[in-house]
Amino acid sequence: MWASLGWFALGLLLLALGGDSIVKGASGLARRLGASPFIAGLVLVAIGTSLPELAVNLHAVWRGDASLALGNAVGSNIVNIGLTLGAAALAAPLLVRWRALSPLLGCLLAGTVVVALLGLDGMLSRVEGIGLMLAFAAVLAFALTHSRNESPELKAEIEAYTATRTDWGLNLVRLLIAAALLYYGARFVVDGALGLGPALGMSPLLLGLLPVAIGTALPEVAAAIAAARRGQGDMVVGHVIGASLFNLLVVVGGMAAIRPVSVPESFVRLEWPAAFVFALMLVPMLRGDLRLGRREGGVLLAAFVGWALLEWWVIRH
Known part of the structure; x- marks a missing residue:
């Protein structure tokens, strides 16, 4: 058990380092190739923090452990909203000026319902999977189109997210290092989690829902708290909604x-x-004053703890 826990922890560390390296490398190359800093930042806000989860799930599927991957994908969305956003809002109130986030939240709600309906027959087919990926492309195109009219302050904040050196060599090295870190990190996390499963009495599905989803989100939680304290509420909420749609x-x-x-x-x-x-809870919070205060953060965290305890009770019964 202790060896599996050690590999699991090492894998989480490598994923965190790989996620940071790939965002910097992709940002630098995009700027070098002439991409708009705003567009590059917007795309990275949507997908950057989900790349470690993607690496874990691809490795799990490749190994034939699709149930762990499914649990991680859905568990990550609950963790994103309940833990990441809740902890950030509790650390400092989040002021949200990004007008496109409200329709994107609507897309997240609609997408969750659609995927649940598709799963009623007990299977997600290849055609349905391709359809979901095309839907994300449409959502991203919508975000890119409608975010052009945002305030200059918000655009500057998003552009700052891509600020990094643009050297070809440096960023290619960053991407190569990121690929290695994400590969081995995902491998160690999956192997470690499956080794912990029997000791914890957890199926692969529940391993993905709880320890893997929470563990891979911890670096994002720390980054969200730091961003909240800097007054970057748009980036925190944008990351959460974008990452949830990507997942x-x-x-x-x-x-x-x-x-x-x-x-x-x-x-x-x-x-x-x-x-x-959990996604529905954000609707009243993001309407009206477009502000997530400490009270709302506490509600999200309490709901997350309640959900985790419920899942643990289900495991034991």
């Missing part, structure tokens, strides 16, 4: 496109509804 449409869709994914009946009854409820 739902690209990670889950990509898994199904590679190989049809079996969806347990219990998953349709509990985990999908939970993911929908």
